[in-house]
Amino acid sequence: MASITSTLLASWLLFQPSLAVTNPSGFVLSSGFADPRTTYWQGVYYGFATYKQDRGTEPNVHIPVATSRSFSSGWEYSDAVVFSNGPAWATTNPYVWDPMLHVYNASHYVLYYAAQSKVNGPNGEIRHCIGTATSTTVLGTYTPAETALIADGLSLVGSTTTLLAGNNADYTVEGGAMILNPEADNHPILLYVTGNFENTTYQIEYAVAPTNALIPPSGKQYIPNSKPLMTTGTINGQPVYGPGGPCFPRPYEVQTMMTFMSDPNGEDSNGIDASYINRTMRTANITFGADNTLKIV
Ligand SMILES: *[C@@H]1O[C@H](CO)[C@@H](O)[C@H](O)[C@H]1NC(C)=O
Numbered sequence: 200m201a202s203i204t205s206t207l208l209a210s211w212l213l214f215q216p217s218l219a220v221t222n223p224s225g226f227v228l229s230s231g232f233a234d235p236r237t238t239y240w241q242g243v244y245y246g247f248a249t250y251k252q253d254r255g256t257e258p259n260v261h262i263p264v265a266t267s268r269s270f271s272s273g274w275e276y277s278d279a280v281v282f283s284n285g286p287a288w289a290t291t292n293p294y295v296w297d298p299m300l301h302v303y304n305a306s307h308y309v310l311y312y313a314a315q316s317k318v319n320g321p322n323g324e325i326r327h328c329i330g331t332a333t334s335t336t337v338l339g340t341y342t343p344a345e346t347a348l349i350a351d352g353l354s355l356v357g358s359t360t361t362l363l364a365g366n367n368a369d370y371t372v373e374g375g376a377m378i379l380n381p382e383a384d385n386h387p388i389l390l391y392v393t394g395n396f397e398n399t400t401y402q403i404e405y406a407v408a409p410t411n412a413l414i415p416p417s418g419k420q421y422i423p424n425s426k427p428l429m430t431t432g433t434i435n436g437q438p439v440y441g442p443g444g445p446c447f448p449r450p451y452e453v454q455t456m457m458t459f460m461s462d463p464n465g466e467d468s469n470g471i472d473a474s475y476i477n478r479t480m481r482t483a484n485i486t487f488g489a490d491n492t493l494k495i496v
């Protein structure tokens with residue numbers, strides 16, 4: 200019996216070699232990890248995500264964090280309390296969106312994130328602002344700066360430039376990630392997301408810089424590619440629903456590694472995604488064309 204079992208096991212392993220080592224769906228965390236922003240630092244991949252929608256009674260400023268030593272597997276949620284208090288400029292117990300780690304050096308870490316300002320616009324419109332928070336350790340706890348980025352010590356340099364204007368038909372343009380094309384003299388390419396994140400129209404698109412410079416010449420913007428990079432459909436034979444949040448954890452060394460999020464479950468019978476709170480992180484590898492086109496491989 201034992202030998203039959205081991206023979207069967209041996210032949211199964213022989214004929215299914217890739218099954219044991221690959222993760223064709225690319226899902227690396229089970230649920231609740233939206234807008235993952237990933238950074239590689241000293242041998243570890245760090246992922247920070249938007250506040251978890253189904254947390255219940257936990258403060259909205261508690262954002263999920265996960266780490267791995269291998270990009271495409273081995274991700275584990277961490278218990279670290281990255282962010283314990285909201286900043287003074289934001290609403291009480293603010294939702295913290297899209298937190299992105301920037302490593303300044305081994306004892307200075309910065310988290311950029313978005314939250315809603317306490318102060319509405321002149322016509323009562325809600326304002327989302329970018330904030331900064333700093334820590335001496337990579338997993339925090341981070342201390343938020345008292346003012347939003349625009350007026351803070353960790354300040355903006357120079358004026359802002361529109362790289363790509365959204366249009367109303369897109370519903371939204373968000374979740375940008377910049378990458379330099381190694382096959383085209385480091386030509387800048389901006390990935391971004393359009394559509395409604397609550398349904399399967401959400402998708403990853405990209406636009407190419409009009410010249411080789413990151414900042415376009417006056418009067419010019421990035422040029423959207425005619426086809427999106429990733430839509431609801433399939434990748435490597437696996438279903439993808441409402442993909443978004445593209446990010447490159449090692450943008451200066453391994454441009455082909457991309458993390459993104461999608462929903463594991465898809466839509467309900469009304470075409471509305473009932474489970475978008477489960478959106479979670481996946482990995483994908485991309486290739487670059489000399490003509491500045493991107494492909495998922
Ligand atoms: C990190 O940068 C800060 C500010 O420039 C500096 O004071 C500190 O010594 C640096 N630490 C390391 C470990 O390089």
Ligand SMILES: *[C@@H]1O[C@H](CO)[C@@H](O)[C@H](O)[C@H]1NC(C)=O
Pocket residue numbers: 370395398399400469470471
């Ligand atoms: C998705 O949401 C957009 C914006 O609200 C809406 O126009 C569109 O009809 C929705 N599509 C589906 C398939 O639910």
Ligand SMILES: *[C@@H]1O[C@H](CO)[C@@H](O)[C@H](O)[C@H]1NC(C)=O
Pocket residue numbers: 230464473474475476477
């Ligand atoms: C989220 O995922 C969990 C585990 O896969 C599942 O039990 C739950 O029903 C999902 N929630 C929604 C709202 O789809």
Ligand SMILES: *[C@@H]1O[C@H](CO)[C@@H](O)[C@H](O)[C@H]1NC(C)=O
Pocket residue numbers: 270271456483484496
């Ligand atoms: C993606 O690239 C990484 C790093 O080069 C590699 O470890 C992984 O196996 C690749 N995955 C796929 C599906 O090609």
